[in-house]
Amino acid sequence: MRSKLFVPGSRPELFDKALASAADGLSFDLEDAVAEARKPQAREALRELLRSGQARASGKTLIVRVNALDTAHFAADVAAVAQPGLDLINLPKPECADDVRRAAAAIEQAARANGFAHGVDKPIRLLLNIETPKALRLAGELAAAHPCVAGLQLGLGDLFEPLGIARRESAAIQQAMYAVRLAAGEAGVFAYDTVFANIKDEAGFRAEAELSRRMGFLGKSCIHPSQVPLANQAFCPSDEEIGHAARVLEAARDAEARGVGAYVVDGKMIDPPFVKRAEAIVATARRLGLLPA
Incomplete structure (x- = not known):
């Protein structure tokens, strides 16, 4: 999964275009990209898409970023999207191993309720966001908290902005990447890179993607289709x-x-x-x- 394109769950008119894109993975978002009032409609749109089989036919890695455990939306999000067509649930802001275990239990329960044997059929796994100081400090514990954890995903915006750390500060970026990659390596899971917000700065995106590949990351998140070919190129061996x-x-x-x-x-x-x-x-x-x- 060299590239992972974010798609707002509240924009079903974009689903077909995303499925036909060059992205290796699609991350349908129910969290930050969806306004509070539209979360129920977004949830139902993704339930319908995952049940249709259309998404699975694309051959892409399918991910849904749900709302955090401590929100009123988490349980309903998981209940809607824990469908056989889903590969990963992206969990925002886990803070301790117990958060990971609670999320894993909720996924397993929702999968059974939606009619497939989570432990027999291909299981839905967890992609954990590392986007708080505590999560970065405990990244190894989070990664090893449950067998369903597939990877750690770095979130530099959420991690840096509240602390006043410049998002383009190369020393800070390298240290955060290094810490997440080692934590993922210790647990035997993959590390995945964050988004790059400046859509027009292709050189900046490419440089950060190349850095994350040198750091051993699996791929890079994209917030616009124009970033997908850049990520695919950066994570393709020469x-x-x-x-x-x-x-x-x-x-x-x-x-x-x-x-x-x-x-x-x-x-x-x-x-x-x-x-x-x-x-x-x-x-x-x-x-x-x-x-x-």
Whole structure:
């Protein structure tokens, strides 16, 4: 999921266009992008979309950002969207492991009520927003709180703005990314990058997306369709990366046959951690059609 496009749940006229877009994932929003008075209608529009099968046919990763646990909308949101077509529920502002467990229990209960076996059929998993100082400090605990957690998503606007930290402060961005990536790595889940609000600043978006890829993030959130191709490009391995990774795997097979533990490829010393990275690059290249299966 190199790119994830936000789509307001209150704008069903945009659903078809989003489903036909180049985004790898769609995050239908019931939280900040939907006015209070329109949340019930948005909820029902998403229930209808997920039940129709049209969204699943798109082949995209389907996500719904619900309202936070402590709001009056959370339970109704989950009850509406916990449908077999949904991949992830994006949970805003979890503050402790118990929040994660409560959300997981609510999803499982809603899924059963909507007629599918959550533990047997493909389960709906959680994408946790890391967007408060406490969540950043406890990110590892949140990620490991329940098996249904699939990933952590950085939210720099909510994290930085109340603290007076400039959103474009590179040192702060790098530190936040690093903390979230290590927490996700410890728990064995993915890390996903935040949005970039300046739609017209393509160079700024591209630079931040390239930084997050170097930090080991899976992809970047997009608030406008024009950002999707930028994210897709940033998170696509280059020909040079793919070639090097393929040579590493070939050398690894040869080294294993000869009983050698470490060896040199393209002038670089290679051992098991580098092989693991090469395997991930080649797998991504094959999934994107850049290498034959």
